[in-house]
Amino acid sequence: MSFVIAVDGPAASGKGTIAARLAAHYSLPHLDTGLLYRAVGLAVLDAGGSLDDGTEAARRAQGLNVSEIARDPRLIDRGAGEAASRVAGHPEVRAALLMLQQNFARQPGGAVLDGRDIGTVIAPDAVAKLYVTAAPEVRARRRWTQLTGRGEVIAFEEMLADIMRRDERDAGRGAAPMVQAEDAVLLDTTDLGIDAAFDAARRIVETKRVRHVL
Numbered sequence: 001m002s003f004v005i006a007v008d009g010p011a012a013s014g015k016g017t018i019a020a021r022l023a024a025h026y027s028l029p030h031l032d033t034g035l036l037y038r039a040v041g042l043a044v045l046d047a048g049g050s051l052d053d054g055t056e057a058a059r060r061a062q063g064l065n066v067s068e069i070a071r072d073p074r075l076i077d078r079g080a081g082e083a084a085s086r087v088a089g090h091p092e093v094r095a096a097l098l099m100l101q102q103n104f105a106r107q108p109g110g111a112v113l114d115g116r117d118i119g120t121v122i123a124p125d126a127v128a129k130l131y132v133t134a135a136p137e138v139r140a141r142r143r144w145t146q147l148t149g150r151g152e153v154i155a156f157e158e159m160l161a162d163i164m165r166r167d168e169r170d171a172g173r174g175a176a177p178m179v180q181a182e183d184a185v186l187l188d189t190t191d192l193g194i195d196a197a198f199d200a201a202r203r204i205v206e207t208k209r210v211r212h213v214l
């Protein structure tokens, strides 16, 4: 099995930044799978559809133009995160995005993927699995700083409520719920800056990699 790193965890836990830094460190391609769900949510909204309609959302998922996804600046917005978590609950949507993610993970040489179900569903055989988390208040503060820095107007309390509601929805859904894989290593970044968090992540991955190579 090639060198796949699975990074899962709740909203704004730092998993995306950690995944990107790991990918750069090991020279591996990186897929932020949250962007796929965000793009599906936006596509449904752009077409005037309902986020509750799984069939419609799955159709949008099938029609995703992956090479264009990362170019849409709206994907980072708070509304896109909320829409993503609504469409992500539909099993048809998850099924429509499965192959794309698994093919990405199967690239020769390996890959880094971050999301909610990478270690459990997309790449259960991944060499290293991290479950990145942090206290809700800290996650809300990080996301608030990020979004207000981009000009979004939002109160901190609203941001916290947003994040907690999304966590609950993601963990409580029937299809591929957000959960720590049994063989994932928990990385709590509550008291860690990005450099320290990356360092801890790299050490965890390195231990697994050495064992994998031997």
Ligand code: CDP
Pocket (backbone or CB within 6 Å): 010, 011, 012, 013, 016, 033, 034, 035, 037, 038, 081, 084, 085, 086, 088, 114, 115, 116, 117, 118, 166, 170
């Ligand atoms: O960056 P943040 O943690 O806020 O969210 P994201 O990773 O961009 O994911 C947005 C939403 O997509 C999540 O709240 C999940 O509902 C959904 N998602 C998922 O269900 N499975 C994944 N592998 C990735 C994201």
